[in-house]
Amino acid sequence: MVLPIRFSLAVIVGLWLTVAMLSGVGFARAEESAAAGEARQVCSRLGCDRGVCVLLDANPGELAVALARQSELLIYLQLPSDEATDAARARADAAGLLGTKIYVEKGRWSQIHLADNLADAVVVTPAAVPLARSCRDELLRVVNPLGKVVLGGEVLQKPYPDGSDDWSHPYHGPDNNPQSADQLARAPxxxxxxxxxxxxxxxxxxxxxxxxxxxxxxxxxxxxxxxxxxxxxxxxxxxxxxxxxxxxxxxxxxxxxxxxxxxxxxxxxxxxxxxxxxxxxxxxxxxxxxxxxxxxxxxxxxxxxxxxxxxxxxxxxxxxxxxxxxxxxxxxxxxxxxxxxxxxxxxxxxxxxxxxxxxxxxxxxxxxxxxxxxxxxxxxxxxxxxxxxxxxxxxxxxxxxxxxxxxxxxxxxxxxxxxxxxxxxxxxxxxxxxxxxxxxxxxxxxxxxxxxxxxxxxxxxxxxxxxxxxxxxxxxxxxxxxxxxxxxxxxxxxxxxxxxxxxxxxxxxxxxxxxxxxxxxxxxxxxxxxxxxxxxxxxxxxxxxxxxxxxxxxxxxxxxxxxxxxxxxxxxxxxxxxxxxxxxxxxxAGDFPSDAAASETERLESHIETGQTIEPLAVRPGDWPTYRADNQRSGAVGVEIPSDVRLAWKYQPPGPLDPAAPITAGGLVFLSGSDGAVRALDSQDGKPRWTAYTGGPIAYPPAIGEGRLFVGSGDGWLYAFEAASGRLLWRFRCAPAERKIHCYGRLSSTWPVASGVLVDRGVVYAAAGIANYDGTHVYALDAATGAIRWQNNGSGRLGGVDQSLGVSVQGHLLLHQDRLYLAGGNVVSPAAYQIEDGRCLNAPGDEWDTKAPRGSELFVVDGKVSAFDQSLYAPKKYHPASYFALDFRQVNSGNVIIRSTGGKIARMDPNTTNEQKKNLWISEGFERVAAMALGKNAVVVAGRLPSSDPADLSRHALAALAVEDGRTIWSRSLPSMPGSWTLAVDSVGRIIVALRDGQVRCFAPTD
Structure with missing residues (x-):
């Protein structure tokens, strides 16, 4: 007897699901297949395959992965608990999609952490509709008029707002008068x-x-x-x-x-x-x-x-x-x-x-x-x-x-x-x-x-x-x-x-x-x-x-x-x-207070239980526990660079990312980057020890202090983890509001902690923001508890509300002579803050004549802190500015000063003035230098070698040059270009380099 086709299919599917349920792998595949089918239905209902999509569900991991794989959507998840948030991040991380296609935040659905009109779609799964229905107005707030809200079986469309105007012709209208009639686009x-x-x-x-x-x-x-x-x-x-x-x-x-x-x-x-x-x-x-x-x-x-x-x-x-x-x-x-x-x-x-x-x-x-x-x-x-x-x-x-x-x-x-x-x-x-x-x-x-x-x-x-x-x-x-x-x-x-x-x-x-x-x-x-x-x-x-x-x-x-x-x-x-x-x-901005002060009640989350102790992690002499080795960003450590090296291990992240610089401490290598994850690897064999997550891209690496790892994230929060285990100790929201925007293909807070962090004598410092007109927020927090020591929320407008001159967050922090410096963008940079109370020491100048290098990198050059060319939000390929153009890098220790501009590397004579600076030696073996690390006997250089063939895979290299005379001690090829300053060493002379595509190579002494 021949069964009807639909009955045959039902039996087959039922048997397949039965087998799948008896097998963990099979069940996972069944779950993925179901999610893929659901994702296809969602994409069909949305009518779009790109933009920002908010997905609300109690357990959204599989559907989020399926949506990300089937479309060009950036998927934003928001979950109410730490456990659910970490689980969703781990699933996205395993799929290689965290921080590229999927972003996960902790928070209630009554306040979605996105700017008004940012989302192209909001999808509420049927299971989540009872909880989300009361948030209908909030869902409509974050979606733009081009998008849709799919609330279970209901589809909502946001009307185009009254008072907005088109710019229909190249000069606004047929009259060529470039005057908009838009009633909404008002300052600030x-x-x-x-x-x-x-x-x-x-x-x-x-x-x-x-x-x-x-x-x-x-x-x-x-x-x-x-x-x-x-x-x-x-x-x-x-x-x-x-x-x-x-x-x-x-x-x-x-x-x-x-x-x-x-x-x-x-x-x-x-x-x-x-x-x-x-x-x-x-x-x-x-x-x-x-x-x-x-x-x-x-x-x-x-x-x-x-x-x-x-x-x-x-x-x-x-x-x-x-x-x-x-x-x-x-x-x-x-x-x-x-x-x-x-x-x-x-x-x-x-x-x-x-x-x-x-x-x-x-x-x-x-x-x-x-x-x-x-x-x-x-x-x-x-x-x-x-x-x-x-x-x-x-x-x-x-x-x-x-x-x-x-x-x-x-x-x-x-x-x-x-x-x-x-x-x-x-x-x-x-x-x-x-x-x-x-x-x-x-x-x-x-x-x-x-x-x-x-x-x-x-x-x-x-x-x-x-x-x-x-x-x-x-x-x-x-x-x-x-x-x-x-x-x-x-x-x-x-x-x-x-x-x-x-x-x-x-x-x-x-x-x-x-x-x-x-x-x-x-x-x-x-x-x-x-x-x-x-x-x-x-x-x-x-x-x-x-x-x-x-x-x-x-x-x-x-x-x-x-x-x-x-x-x-x-x-x-x-x-x-x-x-x-x-x-x-x-x-x-309406009446948004861009200079709003923080309170611990509102901003600080403590995860420290009474009586808990911190497992120690020793920073050994020769370790690299912060960006460019120390708080002065000298790029130097007191360790011998090996006379020869071998490839000890390599690491491939789960997905593509822009790496932050690696750091080392206590036998561990710490990696981070645009996926928002912090990963601890064993420095000897590269095996993972722990992974912790933040909610946004990490521009600068963590810093280690007193057993704690501090990291600033693009989600607007500063995190403190136990460095030995990755356990979250506390986090502090540096951003004045939970407001994510679209930032060059990623989701980021309007106020990311884009300065990275600097920890010194029990205090951790950080700055949040992008543009001074949004507000710039600089903090000193107690490293043990996260309590506020001081805050400066006004340096974005140094001349007050009537003058727009101010500090932006456009690079990292540096400590010099008890002053905290910040790369502040193309007008006020470096910005300087009194270390005791956070008072900004930059005087407001003429609003139209004040200029500074746009660069994100700070160096102490002849006793003065200066910023140099490449901007924080620039593309990876270097392009010089029309002025203030200098591709500059420096490492220094005592009387040893080594600088590079372009591909030229030179050791400077410290006994001559800056205007008459002499070179003790010059090396021109590199076409472009990405990073340097100075040891006792040699400087390690990572970059691109000269080659007539741009596709030549052997043109990227890591090399050691003798401090004494600049001769090449050894050189090793790299599979791709290293990132900017993504180089570190550790206390036993291992050299860790992160490449632009996120790969990591560790070279160890051969003896």
Missing amino acids: YLTQFLAQPRYVPQPEVTVASAGRIFKAFGHITFHSREWPWLNTLAAFNGYNGTLLWKRPLEPGFMIHRNTMIATPEVLYLGDNDSCELIDTATGKQMGEIVAPEGSAGLAWKWMALEGGILYALVGKQEPRDPVVREDWNRGGWPWRPLSRGYDADAFPWGFGQTFLAVNPQTRQIVWVHNETETIDGRAVCMKNGRIYYCAHGKLVGCLDAKLGKPAWRTTDAKLLDEIGPHFRAQHPRYGYSSSSYIKCSDQAVYFAGPQRNRLVAVSSTDGRLLWSYPSGNYHLVLRDDGLYAIGSTHGSGKSLKFDPISGRVLAELPRVRGHCTRATGSIDSIFSRGLRHAGTMRTTIAEHHPQRISLMRPPCQDGVVIANGMLHWGPWMCTCNLSLVGNIGLAP
Whole structure:
């Protein structure tokens, strides 16, 4: 008898499950298989496979692993107990996904530890629905309007917030006035996300709609880091910076023009052949609009969308500008030569003669209007049914957009003379020749920009000249209270506020912009580049007070984009001395107290039971118990470096990670990194002794003191473990709030303990934060109990609330002459704190002239603490800044001082002054030095050797150089590049090196 198929399958499945339950391995596989099926259903319901996903369940480990493996989602778990949290972390760790795809936090569901709108999805499993249903408002708080909340069988969608605005056209709207109508993006601000890409080609164009940011990247690069984005159109989530999709653009078509428009459903993109209609959610082309017969050509020169109708200027197709794909070994980029088209004496792009109107829904042509003169696409704008345009030196005109008929046109010689000839621009002090130089309101049309010698206002009613001003290199922002003309140091040397109709000067603003970057306006501010490489300048509307946002600057061709209730800084190719680069989003902070003080009741968790003792772990002479060996970060220990070494053991972490530096003490090697785990290995054979977990990436290694291991985590907490066993003793929340953000592909607290830790005489020191405007929090805690000795919560704003100059957390701590130093970013660094009470010793200077090296590394150089170039949040590949550029490393002990810059290693003569420093010897065997460790007789160097083949696996090495004369004692190849300062030794002369991919090698003496 043949059984029905469904009965046969049921029997088979039942037998399989029975066998599985009788076998531990089988049961685990059955559980994994069930989780994989559930994950597929979840992904199908979500409709997205990337972004941040909150998963709430009492035992979420298997489902989290399955979701992470089947998608590009970052999975965030939050569990109420230490036991459940540790179990979930251990499962993710075993799967190799901890800190890359899965993040686990301890906490109640009534307060999810994420920033508002950060999550793309919240998934509550059916078993968790009864507990989570009461947290419905909290779940909706953390999800963004592009995402969903799956609450068991119910799916919730968050509405797009009232008062937010799109940035639908490259200059905000068809009028080219870069003034946002967003009511939510108000000062002060908190960092919402830091995201890739960091560096991109030029030109660049950005538009935004309904929470998505669209960026077109052009055809000109000068560093290999920009190559992956050549001729690319990309969409990003405007709430967390996640890349949603990307697609290629026509190579060599100059994109810096008004031919990209964003709507919630459709992105319109004009090119040399047509206007493409692209699905904003998927990036797939939905169709195209082609200029009709009788048009002056097929190429799209200008576009605007108003009242549901698409308007365009079209003309002859343009020759492609050759793609520039250079790879400079220095910072910066040239304004000339830039590209063949940009270098041409006459601007070659964007000219047309045919205006047309199209219904984008039906793709039917509404009207066509041909001009006899050639219209400059840079000089076309639109507002309330009128299109204003200029044929340079010939006419200024206006079209009735409803009829496609001229409303007026003028060839008045006086007006055309006032508008004047083109200035070439193409210089950092002026800007790009491809910039638009026309804006409009219902009352006037304004001509100004990098190509203009005068600012000219024309009546929008009839084209008559209203007024002019004898300088044209202004960035205009038109507001209800006046026309803001943001000037530069060249031209008038002033920033002015005009009456828009009469031209009367209403006010002179305190500051001019820095160079060419576009000025843009929010509800309460105008943003531009800060003068003298000072990051971003925010000018308040109420007081006309300039404030500095120092860590980042806007890209030249976009400025700060205001959309979806936030401020957006885009990536660029700039190598200015900036601490933060890339896709950066700031959200309104409201009344959040960025300088909030900590209390032990709120912040300290003690796990020490009465009467418990600490198992001792001796730090032996020659051990390496903290970052770069000691609190002065000398990189030196009093141990003999072996005359020869062998590979003793190697370690491979469960998953990919960025390693922090190893440390050694008491016969153990301690490893940590971006997965948030701390691992103790036996230094003799590399076998694991214990593993403990934190909730975020670890930037700097732990420090050992009095049997305790202290480590600062990206989750905003400082942890104290028993060093011998990994038992948690206490933890202290250094962050003022539990608020995770998206940070270059990871989840991190807004206030990570990114300084690492420093322990000295029974006190552990740490600093939490990223950007000074978020707040910088420096602590001294009792090493035994975690009790607060002192705290400084105000050094992020040294001049008080009216001045934005302050310390950021952009590197590690160093102790020198009873002062605590912190790498503080590109304005105040190093920051210095009184060791007794935490008072910041840096005096607030001039807000606009104060600068410092952006570097994360501190060294005591000739008795003075200095910061050096590479920033904490930089990509792994070193790129020098345009100034303060010095790739510097130093190890020192007594009279032995060894330094490296680039690949050159030299022992310095200590008896000469810094200005006349002599070398006792020089070694040039390395192309780039990653780390050094100084022993009694030799310096151990890890890095990259010179090689003509970038794929040469033997080019990475570990070598010992004699202190006496610099000769090579021995050299061993490494499988990949070592990390920055990821080198340590121990008391018996073992050498431990961590590689960039997380692998660890231990070399031991051969005798």
